[in-house]
Amino acid sequence: MSALVEVHDSSDALATAAAGELLSRLADLQSAGGVPTVGLTGGSIAEAIHRELARLSPGSDVDWTRVSVWFGDERFVAEDSPDRNVAQARAAFLDAVGATQVHSAPASDQVATVDESAEAYGRDVREHAAGGFDVLMLGIGPDGHVASLFPGHPALEAVDAIAVGVPDSPKPPPARVSLTFEALARADAVWFVASGEGKAEAVARALADDGSISETPARGVVGTTETLWWLDRASASRL
Numbered sequence: 001m002s003a004l005v006e007v008h009d010s011s012d013a014l015a016t017a018a019a020g021e022l023l024s025r026l027a028d029l030q031s032a033g034g035v036p037t038v039g040l041t042g043g044s045i046a047e048a049i050h051r052e053l054a055r056l057s058p059g060s061d062v063d064w065t066r067v068s069v070w071f072g073d074e075r076f077v078a079e080d081s082p083d084r085n086v087a088q089a090r091a092a093f094l095d096a097v098g099a100t101q102v103h104s105a106p107a108s109d110q111v112a113t114v115d116e117s118a119e120a121y122g123r124d125v126r127e128h129a130a131g132g133f134d135v136l137m138l139g140i141g142p143d144g145h146v147a148s149l150f151p152g153h154p155a156l157e158a159v160d161a162i163a164v165g166v167p168d169s170p171k172p173p174p175a176r177v178s179l180t181f182e183a184l185a186r187a188d189a190v191w192f193v194a195s196g197e198g199k200a201e202a203v204a205r206a207l208a209d210d211g212s213i214s215e216t217p218a219r220g221v222v223g224t225t226e227t228l229w230w231l232d233r234a235s236a237s238r239l
């Protein structure tokens with residue numbers, strides 16, 4: 001199944017469209033009686049989408065107390081650090097919309113090591129999100145990384161694990177926890193989000209007919225029913 005690409009005029013338009021579509025999917029899943037499971041990402045365009053979720057949620061039918069919220073990766077820093085992906089998402093929208101089922105890898109002041117954090121997050125996923133994600137949003141780095149799976153890094157090879165500790169990320173902060181490719185593969189819909197010229201080359205490599213996952217880890221994640229790339233004109237400029 002090939003990936004779908006949706007190109008918007010600007011990053012603002014992209015953020016509004018992605019937030020609106022996410023709310024629509026979540027409302028549909030809830031009206032069918034489900035508690036949707038959504039994976040969020042950190043990063044610049046993610047923050048813009050999160051702000052749009054805060055703005056649009058009150059006019060939607062989504063009950064955020066009945067959404068199970070997760071993160072594709074997390075930074076292993078103190079719980080109150082603004083570098084935490086969960087902290088960014090809480091500040092931008094999760095607290096405002098009243099989300100209560102929010103899961104992220106334990107912080108550096110909650111467990112001793114990044115591996116311990118990864119093990120705890122993996123257990124949490126196994127216990128509360130074994131069915132996988134309904135929608136998994138992922139960013140892509142200028143180097144092609146996805147979640148905290150970086151080009152050429154040993155974490156790309158993790159097997160039989162849901163989450164992996166990354167103690168030496170090339171992008172700060174250096175200690176992170178990432179879902180593995182195996183866990184990222186358990187998603188009905190995978191939505192990549194990217195904006196800006198700085199992402200254009202990585203996006204082109206990720207969507208090229210051939211290329212290696214080691215060089216461009218984002219190539220290694222597809223949804224079971226849908227893989228959709230939300231782009232603005234700048235990030236799509238090399239397609």
Ligand SMILES: O=C1O[C@H](COP(=O)(O)O)[C@@H](O)[C@H](O)[C@H]1O
Nearest residue numbers: 041042043044045139140141147
């Ligand atoms: O460090 C991270 O980077 C990526 C992309 O972030 P961006 O600011 O370049 O858009 C993000 O997907 C990931 O969750 C985050 O931890």
